[in-house]
Structures are given as C-alpha cells and as structure tokens.
Amino acid sequence: MAGGTTGALLYAVSAAVLGMLQFGFNTGVINAPRAFIENFIREQNDASPSLVFSVIVSIFAVGGMIGCPLASYLVEKRGRKNALLINSFIGIVGAALMGFSKVAYSVEMLIIGRFIIGINCGFATTASPTYVSEIAPLNLRGAFGTVNQLAVALGMVGGQILGIDVILGSDAGWPWLLGLAIIPSVLQCIMLPFAPESPRFLLLSVRDEEKARIALTKIRGTNQINDEINDMHVEDQAAKEEDKFSIADLFKISSLRTPLLIGIVMHLSQQLGGINAVLYYSVTIFQSAGLEESVARLASIGVGSVLFVMALVSIPLMDRLGRRTLQLVGLGGMTVFSVLMTIAFFTYENNTTMSTFAVIFTFLYVAFFGVGPSSIPWMILSELFNQGARSAAVSVGALVNWFANFVVGLTFIPMSEALDNYVFLPYTVLLILFFLFTFFKLPETKNRTIEEVTALFKN
Template sequence: MEAPKASKPKMTPGRVTGPLLYAVSSAVLGMLQFGYNTGVINSPRNFIEHFISEQYDADPSIIFSLIVSIFAVGGMVGCPLASWMLEKYGRKTSLIINAAFGVLSALLMGFSKLADSVEMIIIGRFLIGINCGFATTASPTYVSEVAPLSLRGAFGTVNQLAVAFGMVGAQILGIDVLLGSDEGWPWLLGLAIVPSAVQFVMLIFAPESPRYLLLVVRDEERSRGVLTHIRATMEVDDEINDMHIEDRAARQEEKFSIRDLFMIDSLRQPLIIGIVMHLSQQLGGINAVLYYSTTIFQNAGLEIDKARLAAIGVGSVLFVMALVSIPLMDRLGRRTLQLGGLAGMAVFSVLMTVAFFTQENETMKVFAVIFTFLYVAFFGVGPSSIPWMLLSELFGQGARSAAVSVGALINWLANFIVGLTFIPMSNALGNFVFLPYTFLLILFFTFTYFKLPETKNRTIEEVTALFKK
C-alpha cells in the first residue's frame, strides 16, 4: 500500500498587525545599515584621503580603495557566519549579537580621527562589512519566517527598500552643510551606531521566529504563542500544520552539499545561471556608481557641492525603483525584468561615456547626471533584487541553502573586486572607465537571453524539472 502524499500547504490568509510590523522593523534595520555603509563612503572621499596623506606617504587613493573594498571582504565572512549562527543560536539571538557587533564597528570608525588611526577605519569597515553580510542573510530569513505566507513576497521587498533608504540617508548626511566636511566625516562614519543600537534594543522585545521554535527547537507551545501574538488571533492551527507539512516534505528531500552543486549536472546548470546573475549585479558596475558617484559627477564637470547633491539622487532613484519593481515582479516576470534591466544599463553606460567626453558643454553636464540616474533606474528594475530571488526559485529545498550561500559569496567577492579596482581603472582609462562594464553587461544580457528560464508562476518542481531533461 502506497504512503499517502503530503498535501500542499494552504495559502492561509494573513493581515498586517502591530506586533508583526514591529518584528519586521527590528530585523530590516540591519538592511538599512547595509545601505548606509554602502553609500556613506562616497561623499567624504577627499577628506578621508587628506587624513590618510597626513599619516602615510603612500598614494592615499590606493588606501581609500582598500577602505572601500574591505567592506565586501567582511561581507564574505558575515554571510556564512550568519547561516551557522541562525541554526545554532536562533534568529533573534543571532540578530542581537550582530547588532552589538555593529555598535563596536561604528565606534572604531567614529573615533578614528581622534585616535589619528587610519587602521581603525580599515578595521571598522571590515567589521561593519561582517555585520552587513550577516544582515543580508539573517534579516530576510527572519522576515520570511515571521510574515504570513500570503504577505511574504510583499514583506520581502521591505529589505530592498531599507537598503535604498539607508543609502539615501547616508548621502544626505554627506552634503557639506551637514557632515560632509573635514570635521564632520568621522561623525558620518560613526553614525552607523544608530541603526545597530536601535536594532539591539528593539530586538530584545521582538519575538523569536515561530518557524525556528517549531522546526528546530521543537517547542510547539512557544511557537503557537508567538504566532498568536504576531497574528493577533488564536486561529493559528492551519499555519502550524502548514509548517509541519513543509518540514516533512523537506525531510524527505535529499540534502546536497556545495560540492554536489558542482558535480551533479542537474544542479550545476542552475548554479551557473545563479552565479552569472549575481556577477551581472556587481560587475555591471553599479557599485562603482554607489561607492564613487560624487567622484564620477565631479569628473563630469560638476562642482563638489552639486556633485554631492547629485549623489543623493542616485540613492533616491534606487529607492523609487524598489517601489516600482514590486508590482512588476509578478506581472512581467523575472526574466523580462532582468533582460530589460541589463539592456538599459548597457545603453546608458555608453551614453554616460559620451556625456563625460562632452563635459565642457553645460547641457551635457546635466545629461551626464540624467544618464547616470537612468543607469541606476534600470539596475533597480531587475538586477538589484532578482539575483537574490533566483537561486531560491531554481533549487529545491535540499539544495537551496548551499546554492544561496554560493551566490552570496560570489556577490560579495564581485563587490570587492569593483570597489578595489574602480579608482585604478578610472586613473588608467579616464572617461572610458565604464566601457569595460558595458562589455560585461552585453555578455550578461546574451547569457541571460539564452540560459535563464522564467520562474514566474512555476512551482519548484516545474523549474527543477527543466534542468533534469
């Protein structure tokens, strides 16, 4: 007699409650921290390089590149650390420890000038990179586990909004009338203490993930209590049953290691696609803009104060596009948005290059800014979020965790490469600096067109079956 098949989890209705909003807000402050520390290093470059030149005889731009890029090295450490700690210590405790770590990192950067120590900036940037890498894994995990299934997609976009909001905040604070000065830049870096400190306090009163309590701790009573609190209803039986069903299905699936992903044909194909999507997000040059937009706008002929104001527009465009992409994601599909985003970035990277060569013309200075904004807008349409979603949609439960870990590592590695190489590339190539990114964007577009399947409205079983044929 055949064993009965596990029924598919029901889409239980969900609603937004105060406790749910509080829990989600406490987690996404880590993503706001990620956005803040991506954008904060942009405006104070000249002041930090002056500080470096007072301490060392070496080329300050090279050390500044290290300060920028070592953030990504920390991210490469933080991602796998989060995966381990989330399972061993729980979602809430891990997030609290990471928030405390963020406070320490901010203090090092904030007091670096007072201590006449460039090393404190470098160490602080490395540690805040660990904090942010940790957050990019831990925050989405916690949010997805406290949100009702029917609202999981909507709450998932909150992470991207928090990143963009943090970036805009850093760029606004970096203008000369606020903290974009020789006296203000240590405060600008040190203000990273605020999101971590607020998160630390908020998390003390936030609930543990009900999914973690039920499926890892095996404490159904506590899980039921948390669900009752954040759903504001006693009717949580269906959700508890759904988690049991998903757990049984996951236990029946074979577990795959990272090595298996490279050795098994049906897993290697989607892994390569996921890796290329992550590379397209970073090697398309977006972080050259996010890290160095003030420098780029100065090179385009803008005065320093106007360049800093234009840099605020970069983060603002990213924030708006995060909102715009929410309804488009399930309407147009992942593949269409990824292709459109890569194509638009390629076109406007060429137009940016043209504008840089005609910067003596006042009109073209304006167009240089507009083309940069449109380049960022097309990034926000698809490449900003789709690579993070795809690996979860290309792999079944047994291989998903390993695949997502590989994707995150590749993403941070490519981030490091862009941060480290942009200034030397800019010095060597001048106004042609974006053409290598254009070439790579064309390659990524071609690969995506021929290799990326549409995952919209397809189950995991249907997607994985494509690679078994």
C-alpha cells in the same frame, strides 16, 4: 486578523530590517567624504591616499563575505532573533572604530572598523530576509520581502544626504558621519529583545511546539493558527524525505550545476555591471563630468533616491512581467546608458550641457538597475532549487556577490586613473555578455512551481 498585518509583526519586521538599512547606509555613506578621508590618510602616512581609500571602500565587501556564512551558522544555532541581536553588537564595534579613528589618528582603526561593519552588513543580508520571510504571513511574504530592499535604499539616501557639506560632509564632520552607523545597531539592541522568535525556527529546529504557538499567536494577533502550524509540520516532513545537497554536490551533479551557473552569473551581473562603482564613487564620477564638488554631492543623493523609487515601482512588476523579462530590460537599459554616460563624460569639456546629461544618464542607468538586477539575483536561486539544495545554492550566490562587490570597490579608482573617461567601457562589455547569457540561459520562473523549474534542468 489571521494572515494580515499586526502591531507585533510590524514591530518585528522593523527591528529586523534595521540591519538592511545599515547595509544601505554604509554602501552610500563612504561616497561624499572621499576628499577629507584622503587628506586624513595623507597626514598619517606616506601611502597613496587613493589606493588606501580603495582599500577602505572594498574591505567592506571582504567583511560581507565573512558575515554571510557566519549568519547562516548562527541563525541555525542561536535562532533568528538572537543571531540578529549578536550582529547588532558587531555593528556597534565597527561604527565606534570608524567614528573614533580621526581622534586616535589611526587609519588602521578606520580600515578595521569598515571591515567589521562589513561583517555586520553581510550578516544582515542573510539573517534579516530569513527572519522576515519566516514571520510574514504567506499572502504577504512577497510584499514584506521587498521591505528589505526599501530599507537598503532608504539607508543609502540617508547616508548621502548626511554627507552633503552643510551637514557632515566636512573635514570635521566625516568621522561623525561614519560613526552614525552606530544608531541602527543600538536601535536593534533595544528593539530585538521584545520581538518574538521565528515560530518556524522554534517548531522545526528547537522542536518546541508550545513556544512556537505562543510566538505565532503574538505575531498573528489571533489563536486561529492551527492551519499554519500544520503547514509547518507538512513542510518539515517533506524536507526529511528530500535529499540534502552540499555545496560540492552543486558542482558535481549536472542538473544542479546548470542552475547554479545561472545564479552565479546573475549575481555577477549585479556587481560587475558597475553599479557599485556608481554607489561608492558617484561624487567622484560627477566631478569628473565637470560638476563642482558641492553640486556633485547633491547629485549623488539622486542616485539613492532613484533606487528607492525603483524599489517601489518593481514590486507590482515582479509578478506581472516575470523575472526573466525584468532582468533583460534592466541589463539592456544599463548597457545603453553606460554607453551614453561614456559619451557624455568624453564630450563635456567641449559642451557644458553634457555635464547635465552625464548626471541624467547616470540616474537612468541606476533606474534600469532597479528594474530587475537589484533584486532578481537575490531571489532567483531560491526559485531554481528545491528545498534540499536551496540553502547551499543561496550561500554560494551570496559569497560570489560579495566577492564581485569587493573587486569593483578595489579596482574602480585604478581603472578610472588608467582609462579616464572610458572607465565604464569594461562594464559595458560585461553588461552585453550578461544580457546575452540571460537571454539564452535564464528560464522564466513566474507562475511555475519548484518542481516544474527543476524539471527543466533534469531534461
């Protein structure tokens, strides 16, 4: 029925979110095989294995910083579906380079492959949510939007499970483990040609109403689509009457600068609170807390599993409790458990039960991240800006997020070597600052129109 789910809609969403599954997989998969990759680095050159491994981890985020603006350009020039299809070929190249790096005795291939798969994942984090939000019916847009986060968590858990020693977490298996990133991209190549293009793109960008109607009829499973087409025309007319703002305008105009600053800090809080230190290095963290390597790998699966469960839990809470409340609860919980993690890491040698508590505290830290900070930064800029400034603001937020991701990935190993068991204290200090900023600066956007929110900053 109109406004409901159909086979065509579910097929198109499934094809699109394979890119988000790819993002989750490549975030979590690098964790378990660290020791084997460092041995491979040691065999090929005289560079510091831990430093090169940090580059391998963090170069993924550099690719993401390139992928985001590339996606913004291609989704407008080539369409949502075709942009996703182009990106799937980028993913195949990156996965193949990583998978064949050991056979070629080339650390450089591994680094380049990881960089290219980063482009693919950065591209997906922009293009996939855009496509899904435009084909989903209005009454289900929020629910379908959460599918992206669920796909990320599912990909992360899959990568962590495949990385245990009895599957592919071995000296012989790690190239296969990284190379499996080719599967989501190949599936996208097969599925996307049969998915419909976004009717919104066809109507508002291509200016072909007939094709838009055909696509929308297929997605909705009914020809009762006139109201939705008319809504698109109304939106198009309103957009023409609104002023358009560039990225430079966001920094120049005070009423835009304040919400931009809030959005930037929200994105920084997601990354600089230390979550990717856990996602990229949880096996290393659990080993430093006294667990054997095989047990640490199994424990790391729990990290992705907790994120997956919390993605489900946060869906009904988002509109019930509001963005501001969930963000504060999440940051507050992360602060508490980052302190408890530090205590557990520091005392486990004198009390072996603290190794268990270190794992539990890490899981709870991740759980509070999933309450709000995992998803709210990605949605808050869309709710703080009107149509004319939204695209530029979201682009800035995505770029900041990926840059902060790069910083955490590159610096965690040197920080852990310098600070040892106190490695999470810098993140704790930043979490406290982010909590205070959020408490004093972030307005609640729940049940407020865009006009009401933007009026707060004009005043």
